Amino acid sequence: DASDIEKGTYPHYMLKEIDEQPLVIRKLIQKYQDENGTLTIDADIIKAVNQSDRIYIVAAGTSYHAGLVGAQMIEKLAKVPVEVHVASEFNYNMPILSERPLFIFISQSGETADSRAVLVQVKELGYPALTVTNVQGSTLSREADFTLLLHAGPEIAVASTKAYTAQLGVLSIFAAVLAESKGYNLEFDLVQDLGIVANAMEVLCDQKEELEDIARKFLSTTRNCFFIGRTMDYYVGLEGALKLKEISYIQAEGFAGGELKHGTIALIEEGTPVIAISTQEHVDLSIRGNVKEVVARGANPCIISMKGLETEEDSFVVPPVNELLSPLVSVIPLQLISYYAALHRDCDVDKPRNLAKSVTVE
């Protein structure tokens, strides 16, 4: 309950929760380590997943965006096919399922009615379900067979920040442990790489002035804003656009870089801000090509890249981390840019109009 949690010296819960992210990731590593320091997931969960032939992730809002990234982690590391679905759609339009599906519900609150409606159907069909949630004892946690907790502490601001990065953290651990159970050798040490992520998050949280300047320069008067990226960066762009919409009321959309030319580029006008994210080496050139296309039509580009891929044109550079974990890091500048855009536009950051923290109606 908001009244029990102090904002301390922070003007808003959202800013406090953004700043808590390095700590949340460090805590998460500890919570998922066994006595030998090895990352571990309940053996029953791994067994159930290994008995299934496909994972279906079902979620809403920011948790859906975390699911998109998590699916990539699972497919890349554990080589298990994953589908990601919006709960409210899946509920009315269930796809043809594989023979032995396993469901993962991602929900910060564990109370989202759209997700619960799917869980009820899934349980009726007799399929195993795992809930990834921040709230122990929540409805989705109680009704699923298994639960993985986010350990992020209460999230009060309506716009989700630390729950998103905690979801990605848990899903990365899940993917890595699953991969090892299948005999795949990870080429990196996830404990170490998540530690690097936490340090990078700290560096980013100390760059608020720079990010406030970016928000002022690109977003203080604009009507709309586009986010582009490819693969993981595309999914982060979707989350960046959602954050900006939610709290600043700027019309914002995230697009796959290559899809721009198939329609959206018609919306680019003189001065339209386009935030491009580049943290994945294999798509760096193509996303920069997309930036050139929008610049040629008058866009005002803001490129956010990862150290190692940066060029002189870039507005902001995030520290280098494992590419698979880059969303945990690249989302921080997007959260902070949205926060400052909302402030500059005199919006109610913690309680945006028309939105609720947890939506318990379908």
Ligand code: G6P
């Ligand atoms: C609401 C919130 C969003 C959240 C979504 C899913 O719409 O405003 O911030 O992402 O519900 O919530 P959940 O608790 O299921 O993650």
